[in-house]
Amino acid sequence: MxxxxxxxxxxxxxxxxALANRASPAMPVLLPAPERVGVENQILEHRLQTLLPRLMAEAGLDMWLVLSREYAEDPVYFTLVPQPSFAARRTTLLVFHRRADGSVERLAVNRYPLGPPYESAWSGGDLDEQWQALGALIAERDPARIGINTSRQWAIADGLSHGLHQRLLQALPDGYAGRLVSAEDLVVRWTETxxxxxxxxxxxxxxxxxxxxxxxxxxxxxxxxxxxxxxxxxxxxxxxxxxxxxxxxxxxxxxxxxxxxxxxxxxxxxxxxxxxxxxxxxxxxxxxxxxxxxxxxxxxxxxxxxxxxxxxxxxxxxxxxxxxxxxxxxxxxxxxxxxxxxxxxxxxxxxxxxxxxxxxxxxxxxxxxxxxxxxxxxxxxxxxxxxxxxxxxxxxxxxxxxxxxxxxxxxxxxxxxxxxxxxxxxxxxxxxxxxxxxxxxxxx
The missing domain is CATH 3.90.230.10 (Creatinase/methionine aminopeptidase superfamily)
Known part of the structure; x- marks a missing residue:
């Protein structure tokens, strides 16, 4: 073995x-609800630290954007945010930037800071300023390939709504729209692993x-x-x-x-x-x-x-x-x-x-x-x-x-x-x- x-x-x-000679296993002991939050967040931190950098490199992405609005969340959103979390508060913009050393910077651009494992890159109440902050952040890091969640084949990789896509295009620096690519390979690998x-x-x-x-x-x-x-x-x-x-x-x-x-x-x-x-x-x-x-x-x-x-x-x-x-x-x-x-x-x-x-x-x-x-x-x-x-x-x-x-x-x-x-x-x-x-x- x-x-x-x-x-x-x-x-x-x-x-x-033990499973031997049983039609079914005995009922396992599951964690009480209050204890599940900490375990889920430990799992998330481990995945973000050890798995995401490798998968972004595998997909050839310098940046990954996961953009969601309250009650219209991207399917992958809840696999990326700490618990307890029930919705993307107002508009939540998650940014994953792969640095030159291969590590991944995790940033949140939203009204209510998420806290660990994310660094707040902007917080405030003005929606236009929020999108401007996202555009400035992208320009500062200058990624060559920016993954967005659009996919013809995979439903869970097609979570970027038309409205948010349009706002993103407006917020991008000049010439950056051509750097947008589908993040479908990354989304599938992230969710299947x-x-x-x-x-x-x-x-x-x-x-x-x-x-x-x-x-x-x-x-x-x-x-x-x-x-x-x-x-x-x-x-x-x-x-x-x-x-x-x-x-x-x-x-x-x-x-x-x-x-x-x-x-x-x-x-x-x-x-x-x-x-x-x-x-x-x-x-x-x-x-x-x-x-x-x-x-x-x-x-x-x-x-x-x-x-x-x-x-x-x-x-x-x-x-x-x-x-x-x-x-x-x-x-x-x-x-x-x-x-x-x-x-x-x-x-x-x-x-x-x-x-x-x-x-x-x-x-x-x-x-x-x-x-x-x-x-x-x-x-x-x-x-x-x-x-x-x-x-x-x-x-x-x-x-x-x-x-x-x-x-x-x-x-x-x-x-x-x-x-x-x-x-x-x-x-x-x-x-x-x-x-x-x-x-x-x-x-x-």
Whole structure:
């Protein structure tokens, strides 16, 4: 095990309960809300000091401007400002200037100084003077390439509004408009990269999501013949929010049954309704902790009267899902594009005789984060936005897809096992920081 894997393993060992022989990890201890502020700010300071200079050099930018107005913030804004922060007060202009020695000067030009980790370059109440101050600051530092957040492809890198863009053009010194370039490469690298201080916290977020699913897919929540799938979805949402993990989409819970219209080529199988014995359950949930988001899908089974274990056909189906995960993970290699990983996985899946679909995406400050897109459920051929982006070390992914399998106990009608687990790529291997589902959740 090389040093990156070792340090990551040590971080997890110190923060998570043992995962061996468990359907899901135990609920981790999450920080109380007041303690989260300091941790988030420590993570931010570390990222700004150690990561941003390297990424600005990699992108070839001498200056990066992140310009926002209150309630119309650039998507990347909240990844850059200290906590507690709920909005860009009035107009907030952040300036990152790469010095000759490679360090990055961090400046705020706004009505209310942000304080550390930013130096206030101007404060006051006159909007025109604020923009004039920005123009003077740019002229004084004379950057050759100025990155702004405009992008045709990446939504999170397209946060500069038209109005602010126009004000910027007016404020720039003569001849500087030609120095503006898209900062999209920097934004993607900034948001996709996970630093060492984040790893254990992201792992805890993933473990908490898995533990909530284990609660939801149990007799603690489900009474066969009475509980509706929507009841379970709301349990999951309230439980996550009670943990201080705001959801970034409403949880989905659905069921499959023997004889349903689900086959080898089905796109998605499952329906809402009252949960009965013999049902296969599926959920898709996403919550965030310390700004680090999760996206998790797992499967459950409701025992029939007289059953003491999950039918062998369903156990084999879940094992096929794990096999698909292994085939996908084996294709992760630094520098490969999302499409290259997708096509190699398709070939491996076909050779293994599996009926599988792959639609995997990056995780981080956003649930559907920027980075290499490895298929989409409705575009298995690839060629989608982000599919050409190369895989980088120190990145996280939602290993998402499904496998369809016939179930002998269902008269050889098919079940769709839909899985999604958080994974971390260290540059050589893909690991599951909170484990992955290898056993069915069981409602007895």
């Amino acid at each position: 090389h040093h990156r894997c070792l340090s990551f393993a040590l971080l997890l060992a110190a923060s998570l309960p 996970r630093t060492a201080p984040e790893l254990a916290h992201h792992a805890k977020a993933m473990a908490a999501a898995r533990a909530v699913i284990a609660e939801a897919f149990s007799n603690r929540v489900i009474e066969p013949g009475k509980t509706h799938t929507d009841d379970v979805a709301w349990y999951i949402r309230r439980r996550l929010e009670g943990l201080g993990m705001p959801v970034w989409f409403h949880p989905d819970v659905n069921r499959q049954r023997a004889g349903d219209d689900c086959g080898r080529d089905s796109v998605f199988c499952g329906a809402e309704g009252v949960i009965e014995r013999g049902d296969v359950l599926h959920t898709d949930i996403g919550g965030c902790y310390l700004k680090l988001c999760t996206d998790t899908q797992e499967m459950g089974y409701v025992l029939r009267e007289g059953e003491t274990e999950v039918p062998e056909g369903l156990r084999r189906a879940l094992a096929a899902g794990n096999r698909w995960q292994d085939l996908l993970a084996a294709e992760f290699a630094t520098g490969r594009s999302g499409d290259q990983i997708l096509h190699a996985t398709h070939a491996a899946v076909e050779k293994a005789g599996l009926a599988a679909s792959t639609y995997t995406h990056p995780l981080g400050f956003f649930g559907h984060a920027a980075g290499p897109t490895i298929g989409m459920w409705d575009a298995q051929e690839g060629g989608t936005p982000g599919s050409e982006w190369p895989l980088h070390p120190s990145t996280a992914y939602a290993i998402e897809g499904n496998v369809r399998s016939p179930v002998p106990e269902w008269g050889d009608t098919w079940v769709q096992v839909k899985l999604e687990q958080g994974g971390f790529f260290d540059g050589e291997t893909l690991d599951y920081p909170a484990g992955r589902q290898t056993q069915w959740h069981v409602v007895r």
